[in-house]
Amino acid sequence: MESDAIRWISVNGEKNAATLNLVKGDSVYGEKLVKHEGEEYRLWDPFRSKLAAALKKGMKNMPIKNGSKVLYLGASTGTTVSHVSDIVGPSGIVFAVEPATRVARELIENVASKRKNVLPILEDARKPQSYFAVFGKVDVVYCDIAQPDQTDIAIANCAAYLKQGGVMLLVVKTRSIDVTMDPRAVVTQEASKLEKNGFAIEQIINLEPFDRDHGMIYCIFRS
Numbered sequence: 001m002e003s004d005a006i007r008w009i010s011v012n013g014e015k016n017a018a019t020l021n022l023v024k025g026d027s028v029y030g031e032k033l034v035k036h037e038g039e040e041y042r043l044w045d046p047f048r049s050k051l052a053a054a055l056k057k058g059m060k061n062m063p064i065k066n067g068s069k070v071l072y073l074g075a076s077t078g079t080t081v082s083h084v085s086d087i088v089g090p091s092g093i094v095f096a097v098e099p100a101t102r103v104a105r106e107l108i109e110n111v112a113s114k115r116k117n118v119l120p121i122l123e124d125a126r127k128p129q130s131y132f133a134v135f136g137k138v139d140v141v142y143c144d145i146a147q148p149d150q151t152d153i154a155i156a157n158c159a160a161y162l163k164q165g166g167v168m169l170l171v172v173k174t175r176s177i178d179v180t181m182d183p184r185a186v187v188t189q190e191a192s193k194l195e196k197n198g199f200a201i202e203q204i205i206n207l208e209p210f211d212r213d214h215g216m217i218y219c220i221f222r223s
């Protein structure tokens with residue numbers, strides 16, 4: 001899949017995803033900047049970003065597009081947020097939720113201060129009613145918070161902010177949910193919880209070898 005903001009660029013014989021750099025000359029986490037067809041792109045490392053890993057592992061359809069409004073839970077220092085910011089571009093917006101102050105400081109200094117389309121929200125995703133900065137409904141909810149109750153948290157955030165027919169991308173860290181269960185069974189269990197809560201499962205992507213014991217569920221919000 002290729003859009004204007006996402007390109008597959010060959011580097012040392014390997015095809016790598018890259019995003020059109022919204023802030024020319026700026027490398028956020030040490031990623032390489034490359035020129036492609038006269039534009040500057042940032043290489044997107046699948047070992048550093050689970051969204052890049054999902055693309056590399058065959059995500060059928062990228063729901064985040066130019067102009068998208070995205071609610072991003074678990075922004076951390078902004079590695080993936082920065083690429084999402086490139087993709088949505090100046091007409092889109094990324095509401096980036098992160099409660100840990102140490103990493104949120106880096107998110108603000110390295111990402112939000114330079115990218116006007118990133119709005120940091122220093123809150124716990126367990127309290128979606130406290131995000132006063134979020135206006136209207138969003139097109140996509142991305143959830144990567146590595147908590148045992150992450151699916152319930154994601155569902156509550158979608159109920160509050162995701163539009164009908166919007167997409168939720170849920171990163172499932174199977175070891176955070178149950179270390180004793182087979183990782184595939186954990187992902188299936190979380191997918192069936194989503195179905196019971198009005199989501200249609202479009203795709204389940206195993207993120208190995210980029211992330212061990214991680215899967216991504218791509219689902220559509222129906223109610």
Ligand code: SAM
Nearest residue numbers: 074075076079080098099100124125126144145
């Ligand atoms: N998504 C990031 C990326 O790709 O660059 C990495 C996210 S990291 C695996 C998980 C993040 O979730 C941490 O920064 C952690 O502080 C955050 N987190 C944990 N519990 C949370 C909660 N209840 N609400 C929001 N974020 C949470």
